[in-house]
Amino acid sequence: MSHVHGPGCNHGSGGQTQTINIADANVAPPLYKNIAGFLRDEKKSGMKQKQGVFNGKRVDYFKGKQAVNALLKEGFAKTLPQDEKKPSERSDAVAILNELGRLGFILCVERGDPINGKHTPRALRPCSVQEMNESGYYLWVWEGSQLRVYLGAMGLVGAILTAVLFPLWPDFLKLGVWYLSVATLGLLGVFFGIAIVRLILFVITMIILPRGFWLFPNLFEDCGVIDSFKPLYGWDEPKQKKKSATTSSTAAAATAATTPAPSSSSSQKGSSTSTTVETVKED
Known part of the structure; x- marks a missing residue:
């Protein structure tokens, strides 16, 4: 070059x-x-x-x-x-x-x-x-190294030729592709059905109960395929803990604010008393 x-x-x-x-x-x-x-x-x-x-x-x-x-x-x-x-x-x-x-x-x-x-x-x-x-x-x-590029290009060309020559495929291959496509569409339908049902259940339970009910709570979490369906059901975390904690902290602050501070006269009395006792001991 x-x-x-x-x-x-x-x-x-x-x-x-x-x-x-x-x-x-x-x-x-x-x-x-x-x-x-x-x-x-x-x-x-x-x-x-x-x-x-x-x-x-x-x-x-x-x-x-x-x-x-x-x-x-x-x-x-x-x-x-x-x-x-x-x-x-x-x-x-x-x-x-x-x-x-x-x-x-x-x-x-x-x-x-x-x-x-x-x-x-x-x-x-x-x-x-x-x-x-x-x-x-x-x-x-x-x-x-361009080996991966060449292999990828060859694979792409092979896939295109295979799809173009679909009418020439044997009948058993065509039947297998049809079953595979139907199974894939069925799995997608089941997945979207579960997502819709779990959302409906959550909305209904949130209205009736204090906590929402989740079917497959880890369905959309960042985890493996099998872990997405574990556990079978779960409950939404309650939101009252934050409110109760806020209420208790507010009440504690109000109690501290309303508690009267010790008066200066009482402190003066205490100091005078202690002084008197010390004087008696010296005599």
């Missing part, structure tokens, strides 16, 4: 033609493929990646500072072989980024304006000097 700087480019040096040759990352050592795979996985690296447009194609790009932070995480150190030196300083992480750029995994770019206004991908232009630093932006040239 290469990019040619020509007179029509708004980057480069003085309108002179300049070509940036990018190495083939597929022939890079496996170590750097693992590093690139770690950085591309947002769950493992925690590195946010955005989409931009480069040479009319949408690509992913990131900021150098985020990549350096990801390379200094303990999770990255665990992915390295035991005999491989782990980066301990930010300069070590920048050196790894430089090696990824030299091997053709990433390309240093400059960000332009959004293509179609706000919240749209920005135009990306390659930098004339391919130097890695924390303040720069880098696009991914290496797309990783």
Whole structure:
């Protein structure tokens, strides 16, 4: 992959033609493929990646500072072989980024304006000097293994051809598909029926009883399929606890407010009495 700087480019040096040759990352050592795979996985690296447009194609790009932070995480150190030196300083992480750029995994770019206004991908232009630093932006040239993409495309084409050739299917396959579709629709009907019945029961019991009755109380909770139907029924939590707690706290505050404070005269009497007793003891 290469990019040619020509007179029509708004980057480069003085309108002179300049070509940036990018190495083939597929022939890079496996170590750097693992590093690139770690950085591309947002769950493992925690590195946010955005989409931009480069040479009319949408690509992913990131900021150098985020990549350096990801390379200094303990999770990255665990992915390295035991005999491989782990980066301990930010300069070590920048050196790894430089090696990824030299091997053709990433390309240093400059960000332009959004293509179609706000919240749209920005135009990306390659930098004339391919130097890695924390303040720069880098696009991914290496797309990783395309095996899943190829398998998914083949599966999609196979599914479409299978659906198109449905009239040529044997009778037993057609009958099986019909039974399967009827069973699926039946399950959906039962599910919606349970949801409607439980709502009606809850509304009726809320009017008649102080607490609402739930059929399958965990039906819409974030849990497994089997746990959604356990227990069979349940009662709504009573709301009187909050009211009683509020009432008791209000009553306690009112009692404290109405309790008379000790008068100053009684305190004075107590002090004079104690003084008298002490005087008698001294005599």
